[in-house]
Amino acid sequence: MRPSAFTAPGRFWRGNLHTHSTRSDGVLSPQEVCRRYRDEGYDFLALTDHFIGMYDYPLVDTTPFRSEGFTTLLGAELHSGAQKNGELWHILAVGLPLDFAPPTTTSFIADPGQETGPEIAARAVAAGAFVAIAHPQWSGLTLEDARSITAAHAVEIYNHGCAAGCDRPDGAGIADLLLTEGRKLSLIATDDAHFSEPDHFGGWVMVKATENTPEALLAALKRGDFYSSQGPEIRDIRVEGNKAIVECSAAVSVVAMGWGTGAKGVHGQSMTRAEVPLDRLLGSPWLRISVIDAAGRRAWSNPIWREEGPNPRRAQG
Template sequence: MLRPSAFTAPGRFWRGNLHTHSTRSDGVLAPEEVCRRYRDEGYDFLALTDHFIGAYGYPIVDTVPFRTNSFTTILGAELHSGAMANGELWHILAVGLPPDFAPSDSPGFLPKPGQESGAEIAARAVAAGAFVAIAHPQWSGLTLADARSITAAHAVEIYNHGCAAGCDRPDGAAIADLLLTEGRRLSLIATDDAHFSEPDHFGGWVMVKAEANEPEALLAALKRGDFYSSQGPELRDVAVDGDKVVVECSAAVSVVALGHGTGAKAVHGASMTRAEVPLQRLNDSPWLRVAVIDAAGKRAWSNPIWLR
């Protein structure tokens, strides 16, 4: 039986948002108020990731003063450098940056000749200890060639709530699945990308399995893939057992197993808390992932399980 590390690792699940903005860049609320709102909405941790460009003073916001005995923060930023295929600036999420991470030559939201590429700044962030994700692929207009170039990334945003609220472009699944099919061992994160200027908050999060709600433990668990992502539903266990995947979850109407190409199979029902999904229609995919959908249309996503 094969189970993702999120369901075998020691510890408990902690709820957190990894992509957030404040008045230190283009958000509406001050960092202290952003942290207060997430804390009082029941989140265990938050990464404030303001835009790392010269116009905002290359902020890596010190959120340490806003930690409590039940709420913590991880330092981070949304990095920008180099042009994608469409000529626009890269957006790369970096959680767990050191406070002295060196700025790129990125004065604003337009690419500049001679600056680092997206791949280079992502690799530099990983080398500095960060958990790095390709942000909002659909919103960015990311091509597969663009995504392939970010070889240092740990993850792809499978869902971005701010992009759902602001422009109906929240998806990262298509790019993620293509990268997985090419053998990239990536995890999948759901985020808010909250600016608090529209209903872009408390809509997508990660549930991280760690022994302590502390930045170092959470960051290490993120890098290992010891988490799942959600808009609401809970994943309680996922296990590949022979020719089926067995999923335990909060009440759902659909449980879906997805693999490469057209490989997918869904099981439907009412208030399902356990489902067995046969894998024959995954077309011998070397990987699979699970999506759970509740009666309100909210989803939860497992990280990919590598079968071989």
């Protein structure tokens, strides 16, 4: 068994799916943001400014900033309705049409009667977008909140802007709980760059596609043909019997995780291949892989689904 990112035709393309400009609360123009990502070696970028009234509901047309070897996906960070903590929803939508209808969200304060977060997420998916639950830890997202976004394709497992700005970058806890409930979600790492602090070039997706075009990239994202990274490369993953075989760039740890407390790590120096036993994953029907390098940077696979296993609450050996 191999994840689709390593069996699909094509090659890997590096891109950031969460970025802001002067069209909302970023400090650089859309053109300059695109230039910086292109010159940093990225293959694609989604500019996702805050889609609220105080910024005139920007859905920025970045097609003029495409060039040979660099493309853009059109998108926005959507806001409408309140989470359980009363704060406004933040939902990432990549691949939106330019005529996507705005909600009645005028500011970052939720108002009664607004379209809900689940509703605007479902509307974005219906419009053709790849939709992700943004920065769960920073947002104070509850499991009940996360369960309600039934249309989402993905969860941000890492948000570099939230790492730089408030040390709340994580989405793994919420993602793992949703996976344990059977949600077939993928995991994305992003920058959420505003360029007002060191919040850029720190988290990205590596998307497997036959060509670097918006159409091919968006289709691959929806299929889950990618992995996410802060630096390490994942070159292959195979599940054979009761072990996961991982090929990667030089790593000090390769960890397999499943539901509950199920996890197993293999450790060493400059490992480029690791065989991780899966007997401690408690029969989990899904597993995911983290690769960690000597600098502590991580790469994350998407969840790999296996046959239904036994009760995860059974006694551990």
